[in-house]
Amino acid sequence: MDRLIEAINTTQNPSVVGLDPTEALVPAQVVASFADEVRESVESEEELQAAQLAVAYYEFNRTIIDAVAGIVPAVKPQIAMYEALGPAGVDVYAMTCEYARERGLYVLADVKRGDIGSTAAAYARMLTGVGEHDPWSIDAVTVNPYLGTDGITPFVDAATEADKDLFVLVRTSNPSSSELQMLDLADGKKVYEHVADLVEGWGAETIGKYGYSRVGAVVGATHSEEGKALRKRMPHTFFLVPGYGAQGGTAADVRGMFDADGSGAIVNSSRGIIGAWRKSGQYSEGMSADEALELVGESARAATIDMRDNLRAVL
């Protein structure tokens, strides 16, 4: 986790921008502007929409990345939005990761993978690549704990080999996360506390120079009290904190997820940053694609600075 912590220190900003494009978050004229270019590359009329969205997502992402590079230490592209478009979307996912890395950003691949040992070893190659080839260009992945230790160990090994990290789901930000995670166990713990203890153990052999291991935890901004308790329970575990902004979490809510030195966590906002242009009051349908992208970038940059300053104010 050392590289992420150093990037946070450099920018003095413990926040990460979620690159989760959807049809609604990319201005319509940007998507439309690729109609001709895409038509030449697809095999059938039906593929047009997905292909056009894929190219538009890449252009949109590059605009956001250019606007926030230097302000934030990291980006977190959510692969679901890209997989929704099929393999063409997955191509754009990898291109986005590569571009973000070229701009000096730490790339946290939000993929929430998880499987039995032999399969987890295949997923973990997202971190190590194939021979000298690194097709994904990422620095960390998110992982699901439901399968237990043998589904996690291959990721820890790969992260160690490649100087990368993973973040395991502990207490997710969504409303129904409590259905499983908050259940009371017979031994008095809750399920997510049991998972938290496992996560702290999974990282134990990989603690870096700042006291945090390569095995982070996902702890939702929407669970302020539990996050504070988890901070004490997991002293060597760095937190990825989603749920800030659009999902309702505030800077005050996440304060307790940081350690006494103001380190130990990075807070994600996706829609609040990449969709900021929609709340700018400056968008109109008559804008050109370039004008719309310029507004996207300016709005994202302003929202990123706001978020940074809000976090700094409570730390």
Next chain:
Amino acid sequence: MDRLIEAINTTQNPSVVGLDPTEALVPAQVVASFADEVRESVESEEELQAAQLAVAYYEFNRTIIDAVAGIVPAVKPQIAMYEALGPAGVDVYAMTCEYARERGLYVLADVKRGDIGSTAAAYARMLTGVGEHDPWSIDAVTVNPYLGTDGITPFVDAATEADKDLFVLVRTSNPSSSELQMLDLADGKKVYEHVADLVEGWGAETIGKYGYSRVGAVVGATHSEEGKALRKRMPHTFFLVPGYGAQGGTAADVRGMFDADGSGAIVNSSRGIIGAWRKSGQYSEGMSADEALELVGESARAATIDMRDNLRAVL
């Protein structure tokens, strides 16, 4: 689940072949045979290995699919093996699914996705496609329950819209699955039993003409007793049973996961089928790529028939 059940009835075979290729499972001469073809399409020397494996996986998969079509009702490609190769591997994943469907097979995409509601909705588009375009060509996905109901509902909705299915992890086949799934809850249930009850509920509105809902459950062949108990606990839930063969599960172990009519479950074998050529005693390094593929197909076909007959014998 009706389409899957009908395909099982037609073949009189409740088994599914896992298409999980790895370097070790594809004969070396098959991989080598694509060296020249691939060299022309890659941008750098480093990409060669991944690109060559991707093409070889596709040829390998087609051989397996041709060999087992008509004997089994379904295939289950595990996406991890393809993602390990980067976007080129993901292309081959989609091509494999499309080819299997063209050969009349039900395609169960083993992707184990799971995320918060808005993100799950994006993943669920793997079932519904983009407009008229269906880039993944699949009939079902596997899903992880750790996020709770709002991470599942979008998949149920998409499955209903597209006449497809999902299978939620309940009791996985791997050794350390017990760390979380077998924990005792304060109310006397175990975690996996609580998940089982949720799964039965998630499917309640989608029960088809054979009494099973669109929301299946993943129950490992390695947990014979629990599988038997789950069969009673989840009367409307169809089971996907991995862990047969290479992982240790036998036909006798899975008997209790079927209902009184011999329906209600489909058993997966991956390495036992696609790697059967390695145990045939007929392979030699001096074989041509075509000869090796022929052996792969013959061995897979024989192993598939063996598995079918073993299952029939206990049902």
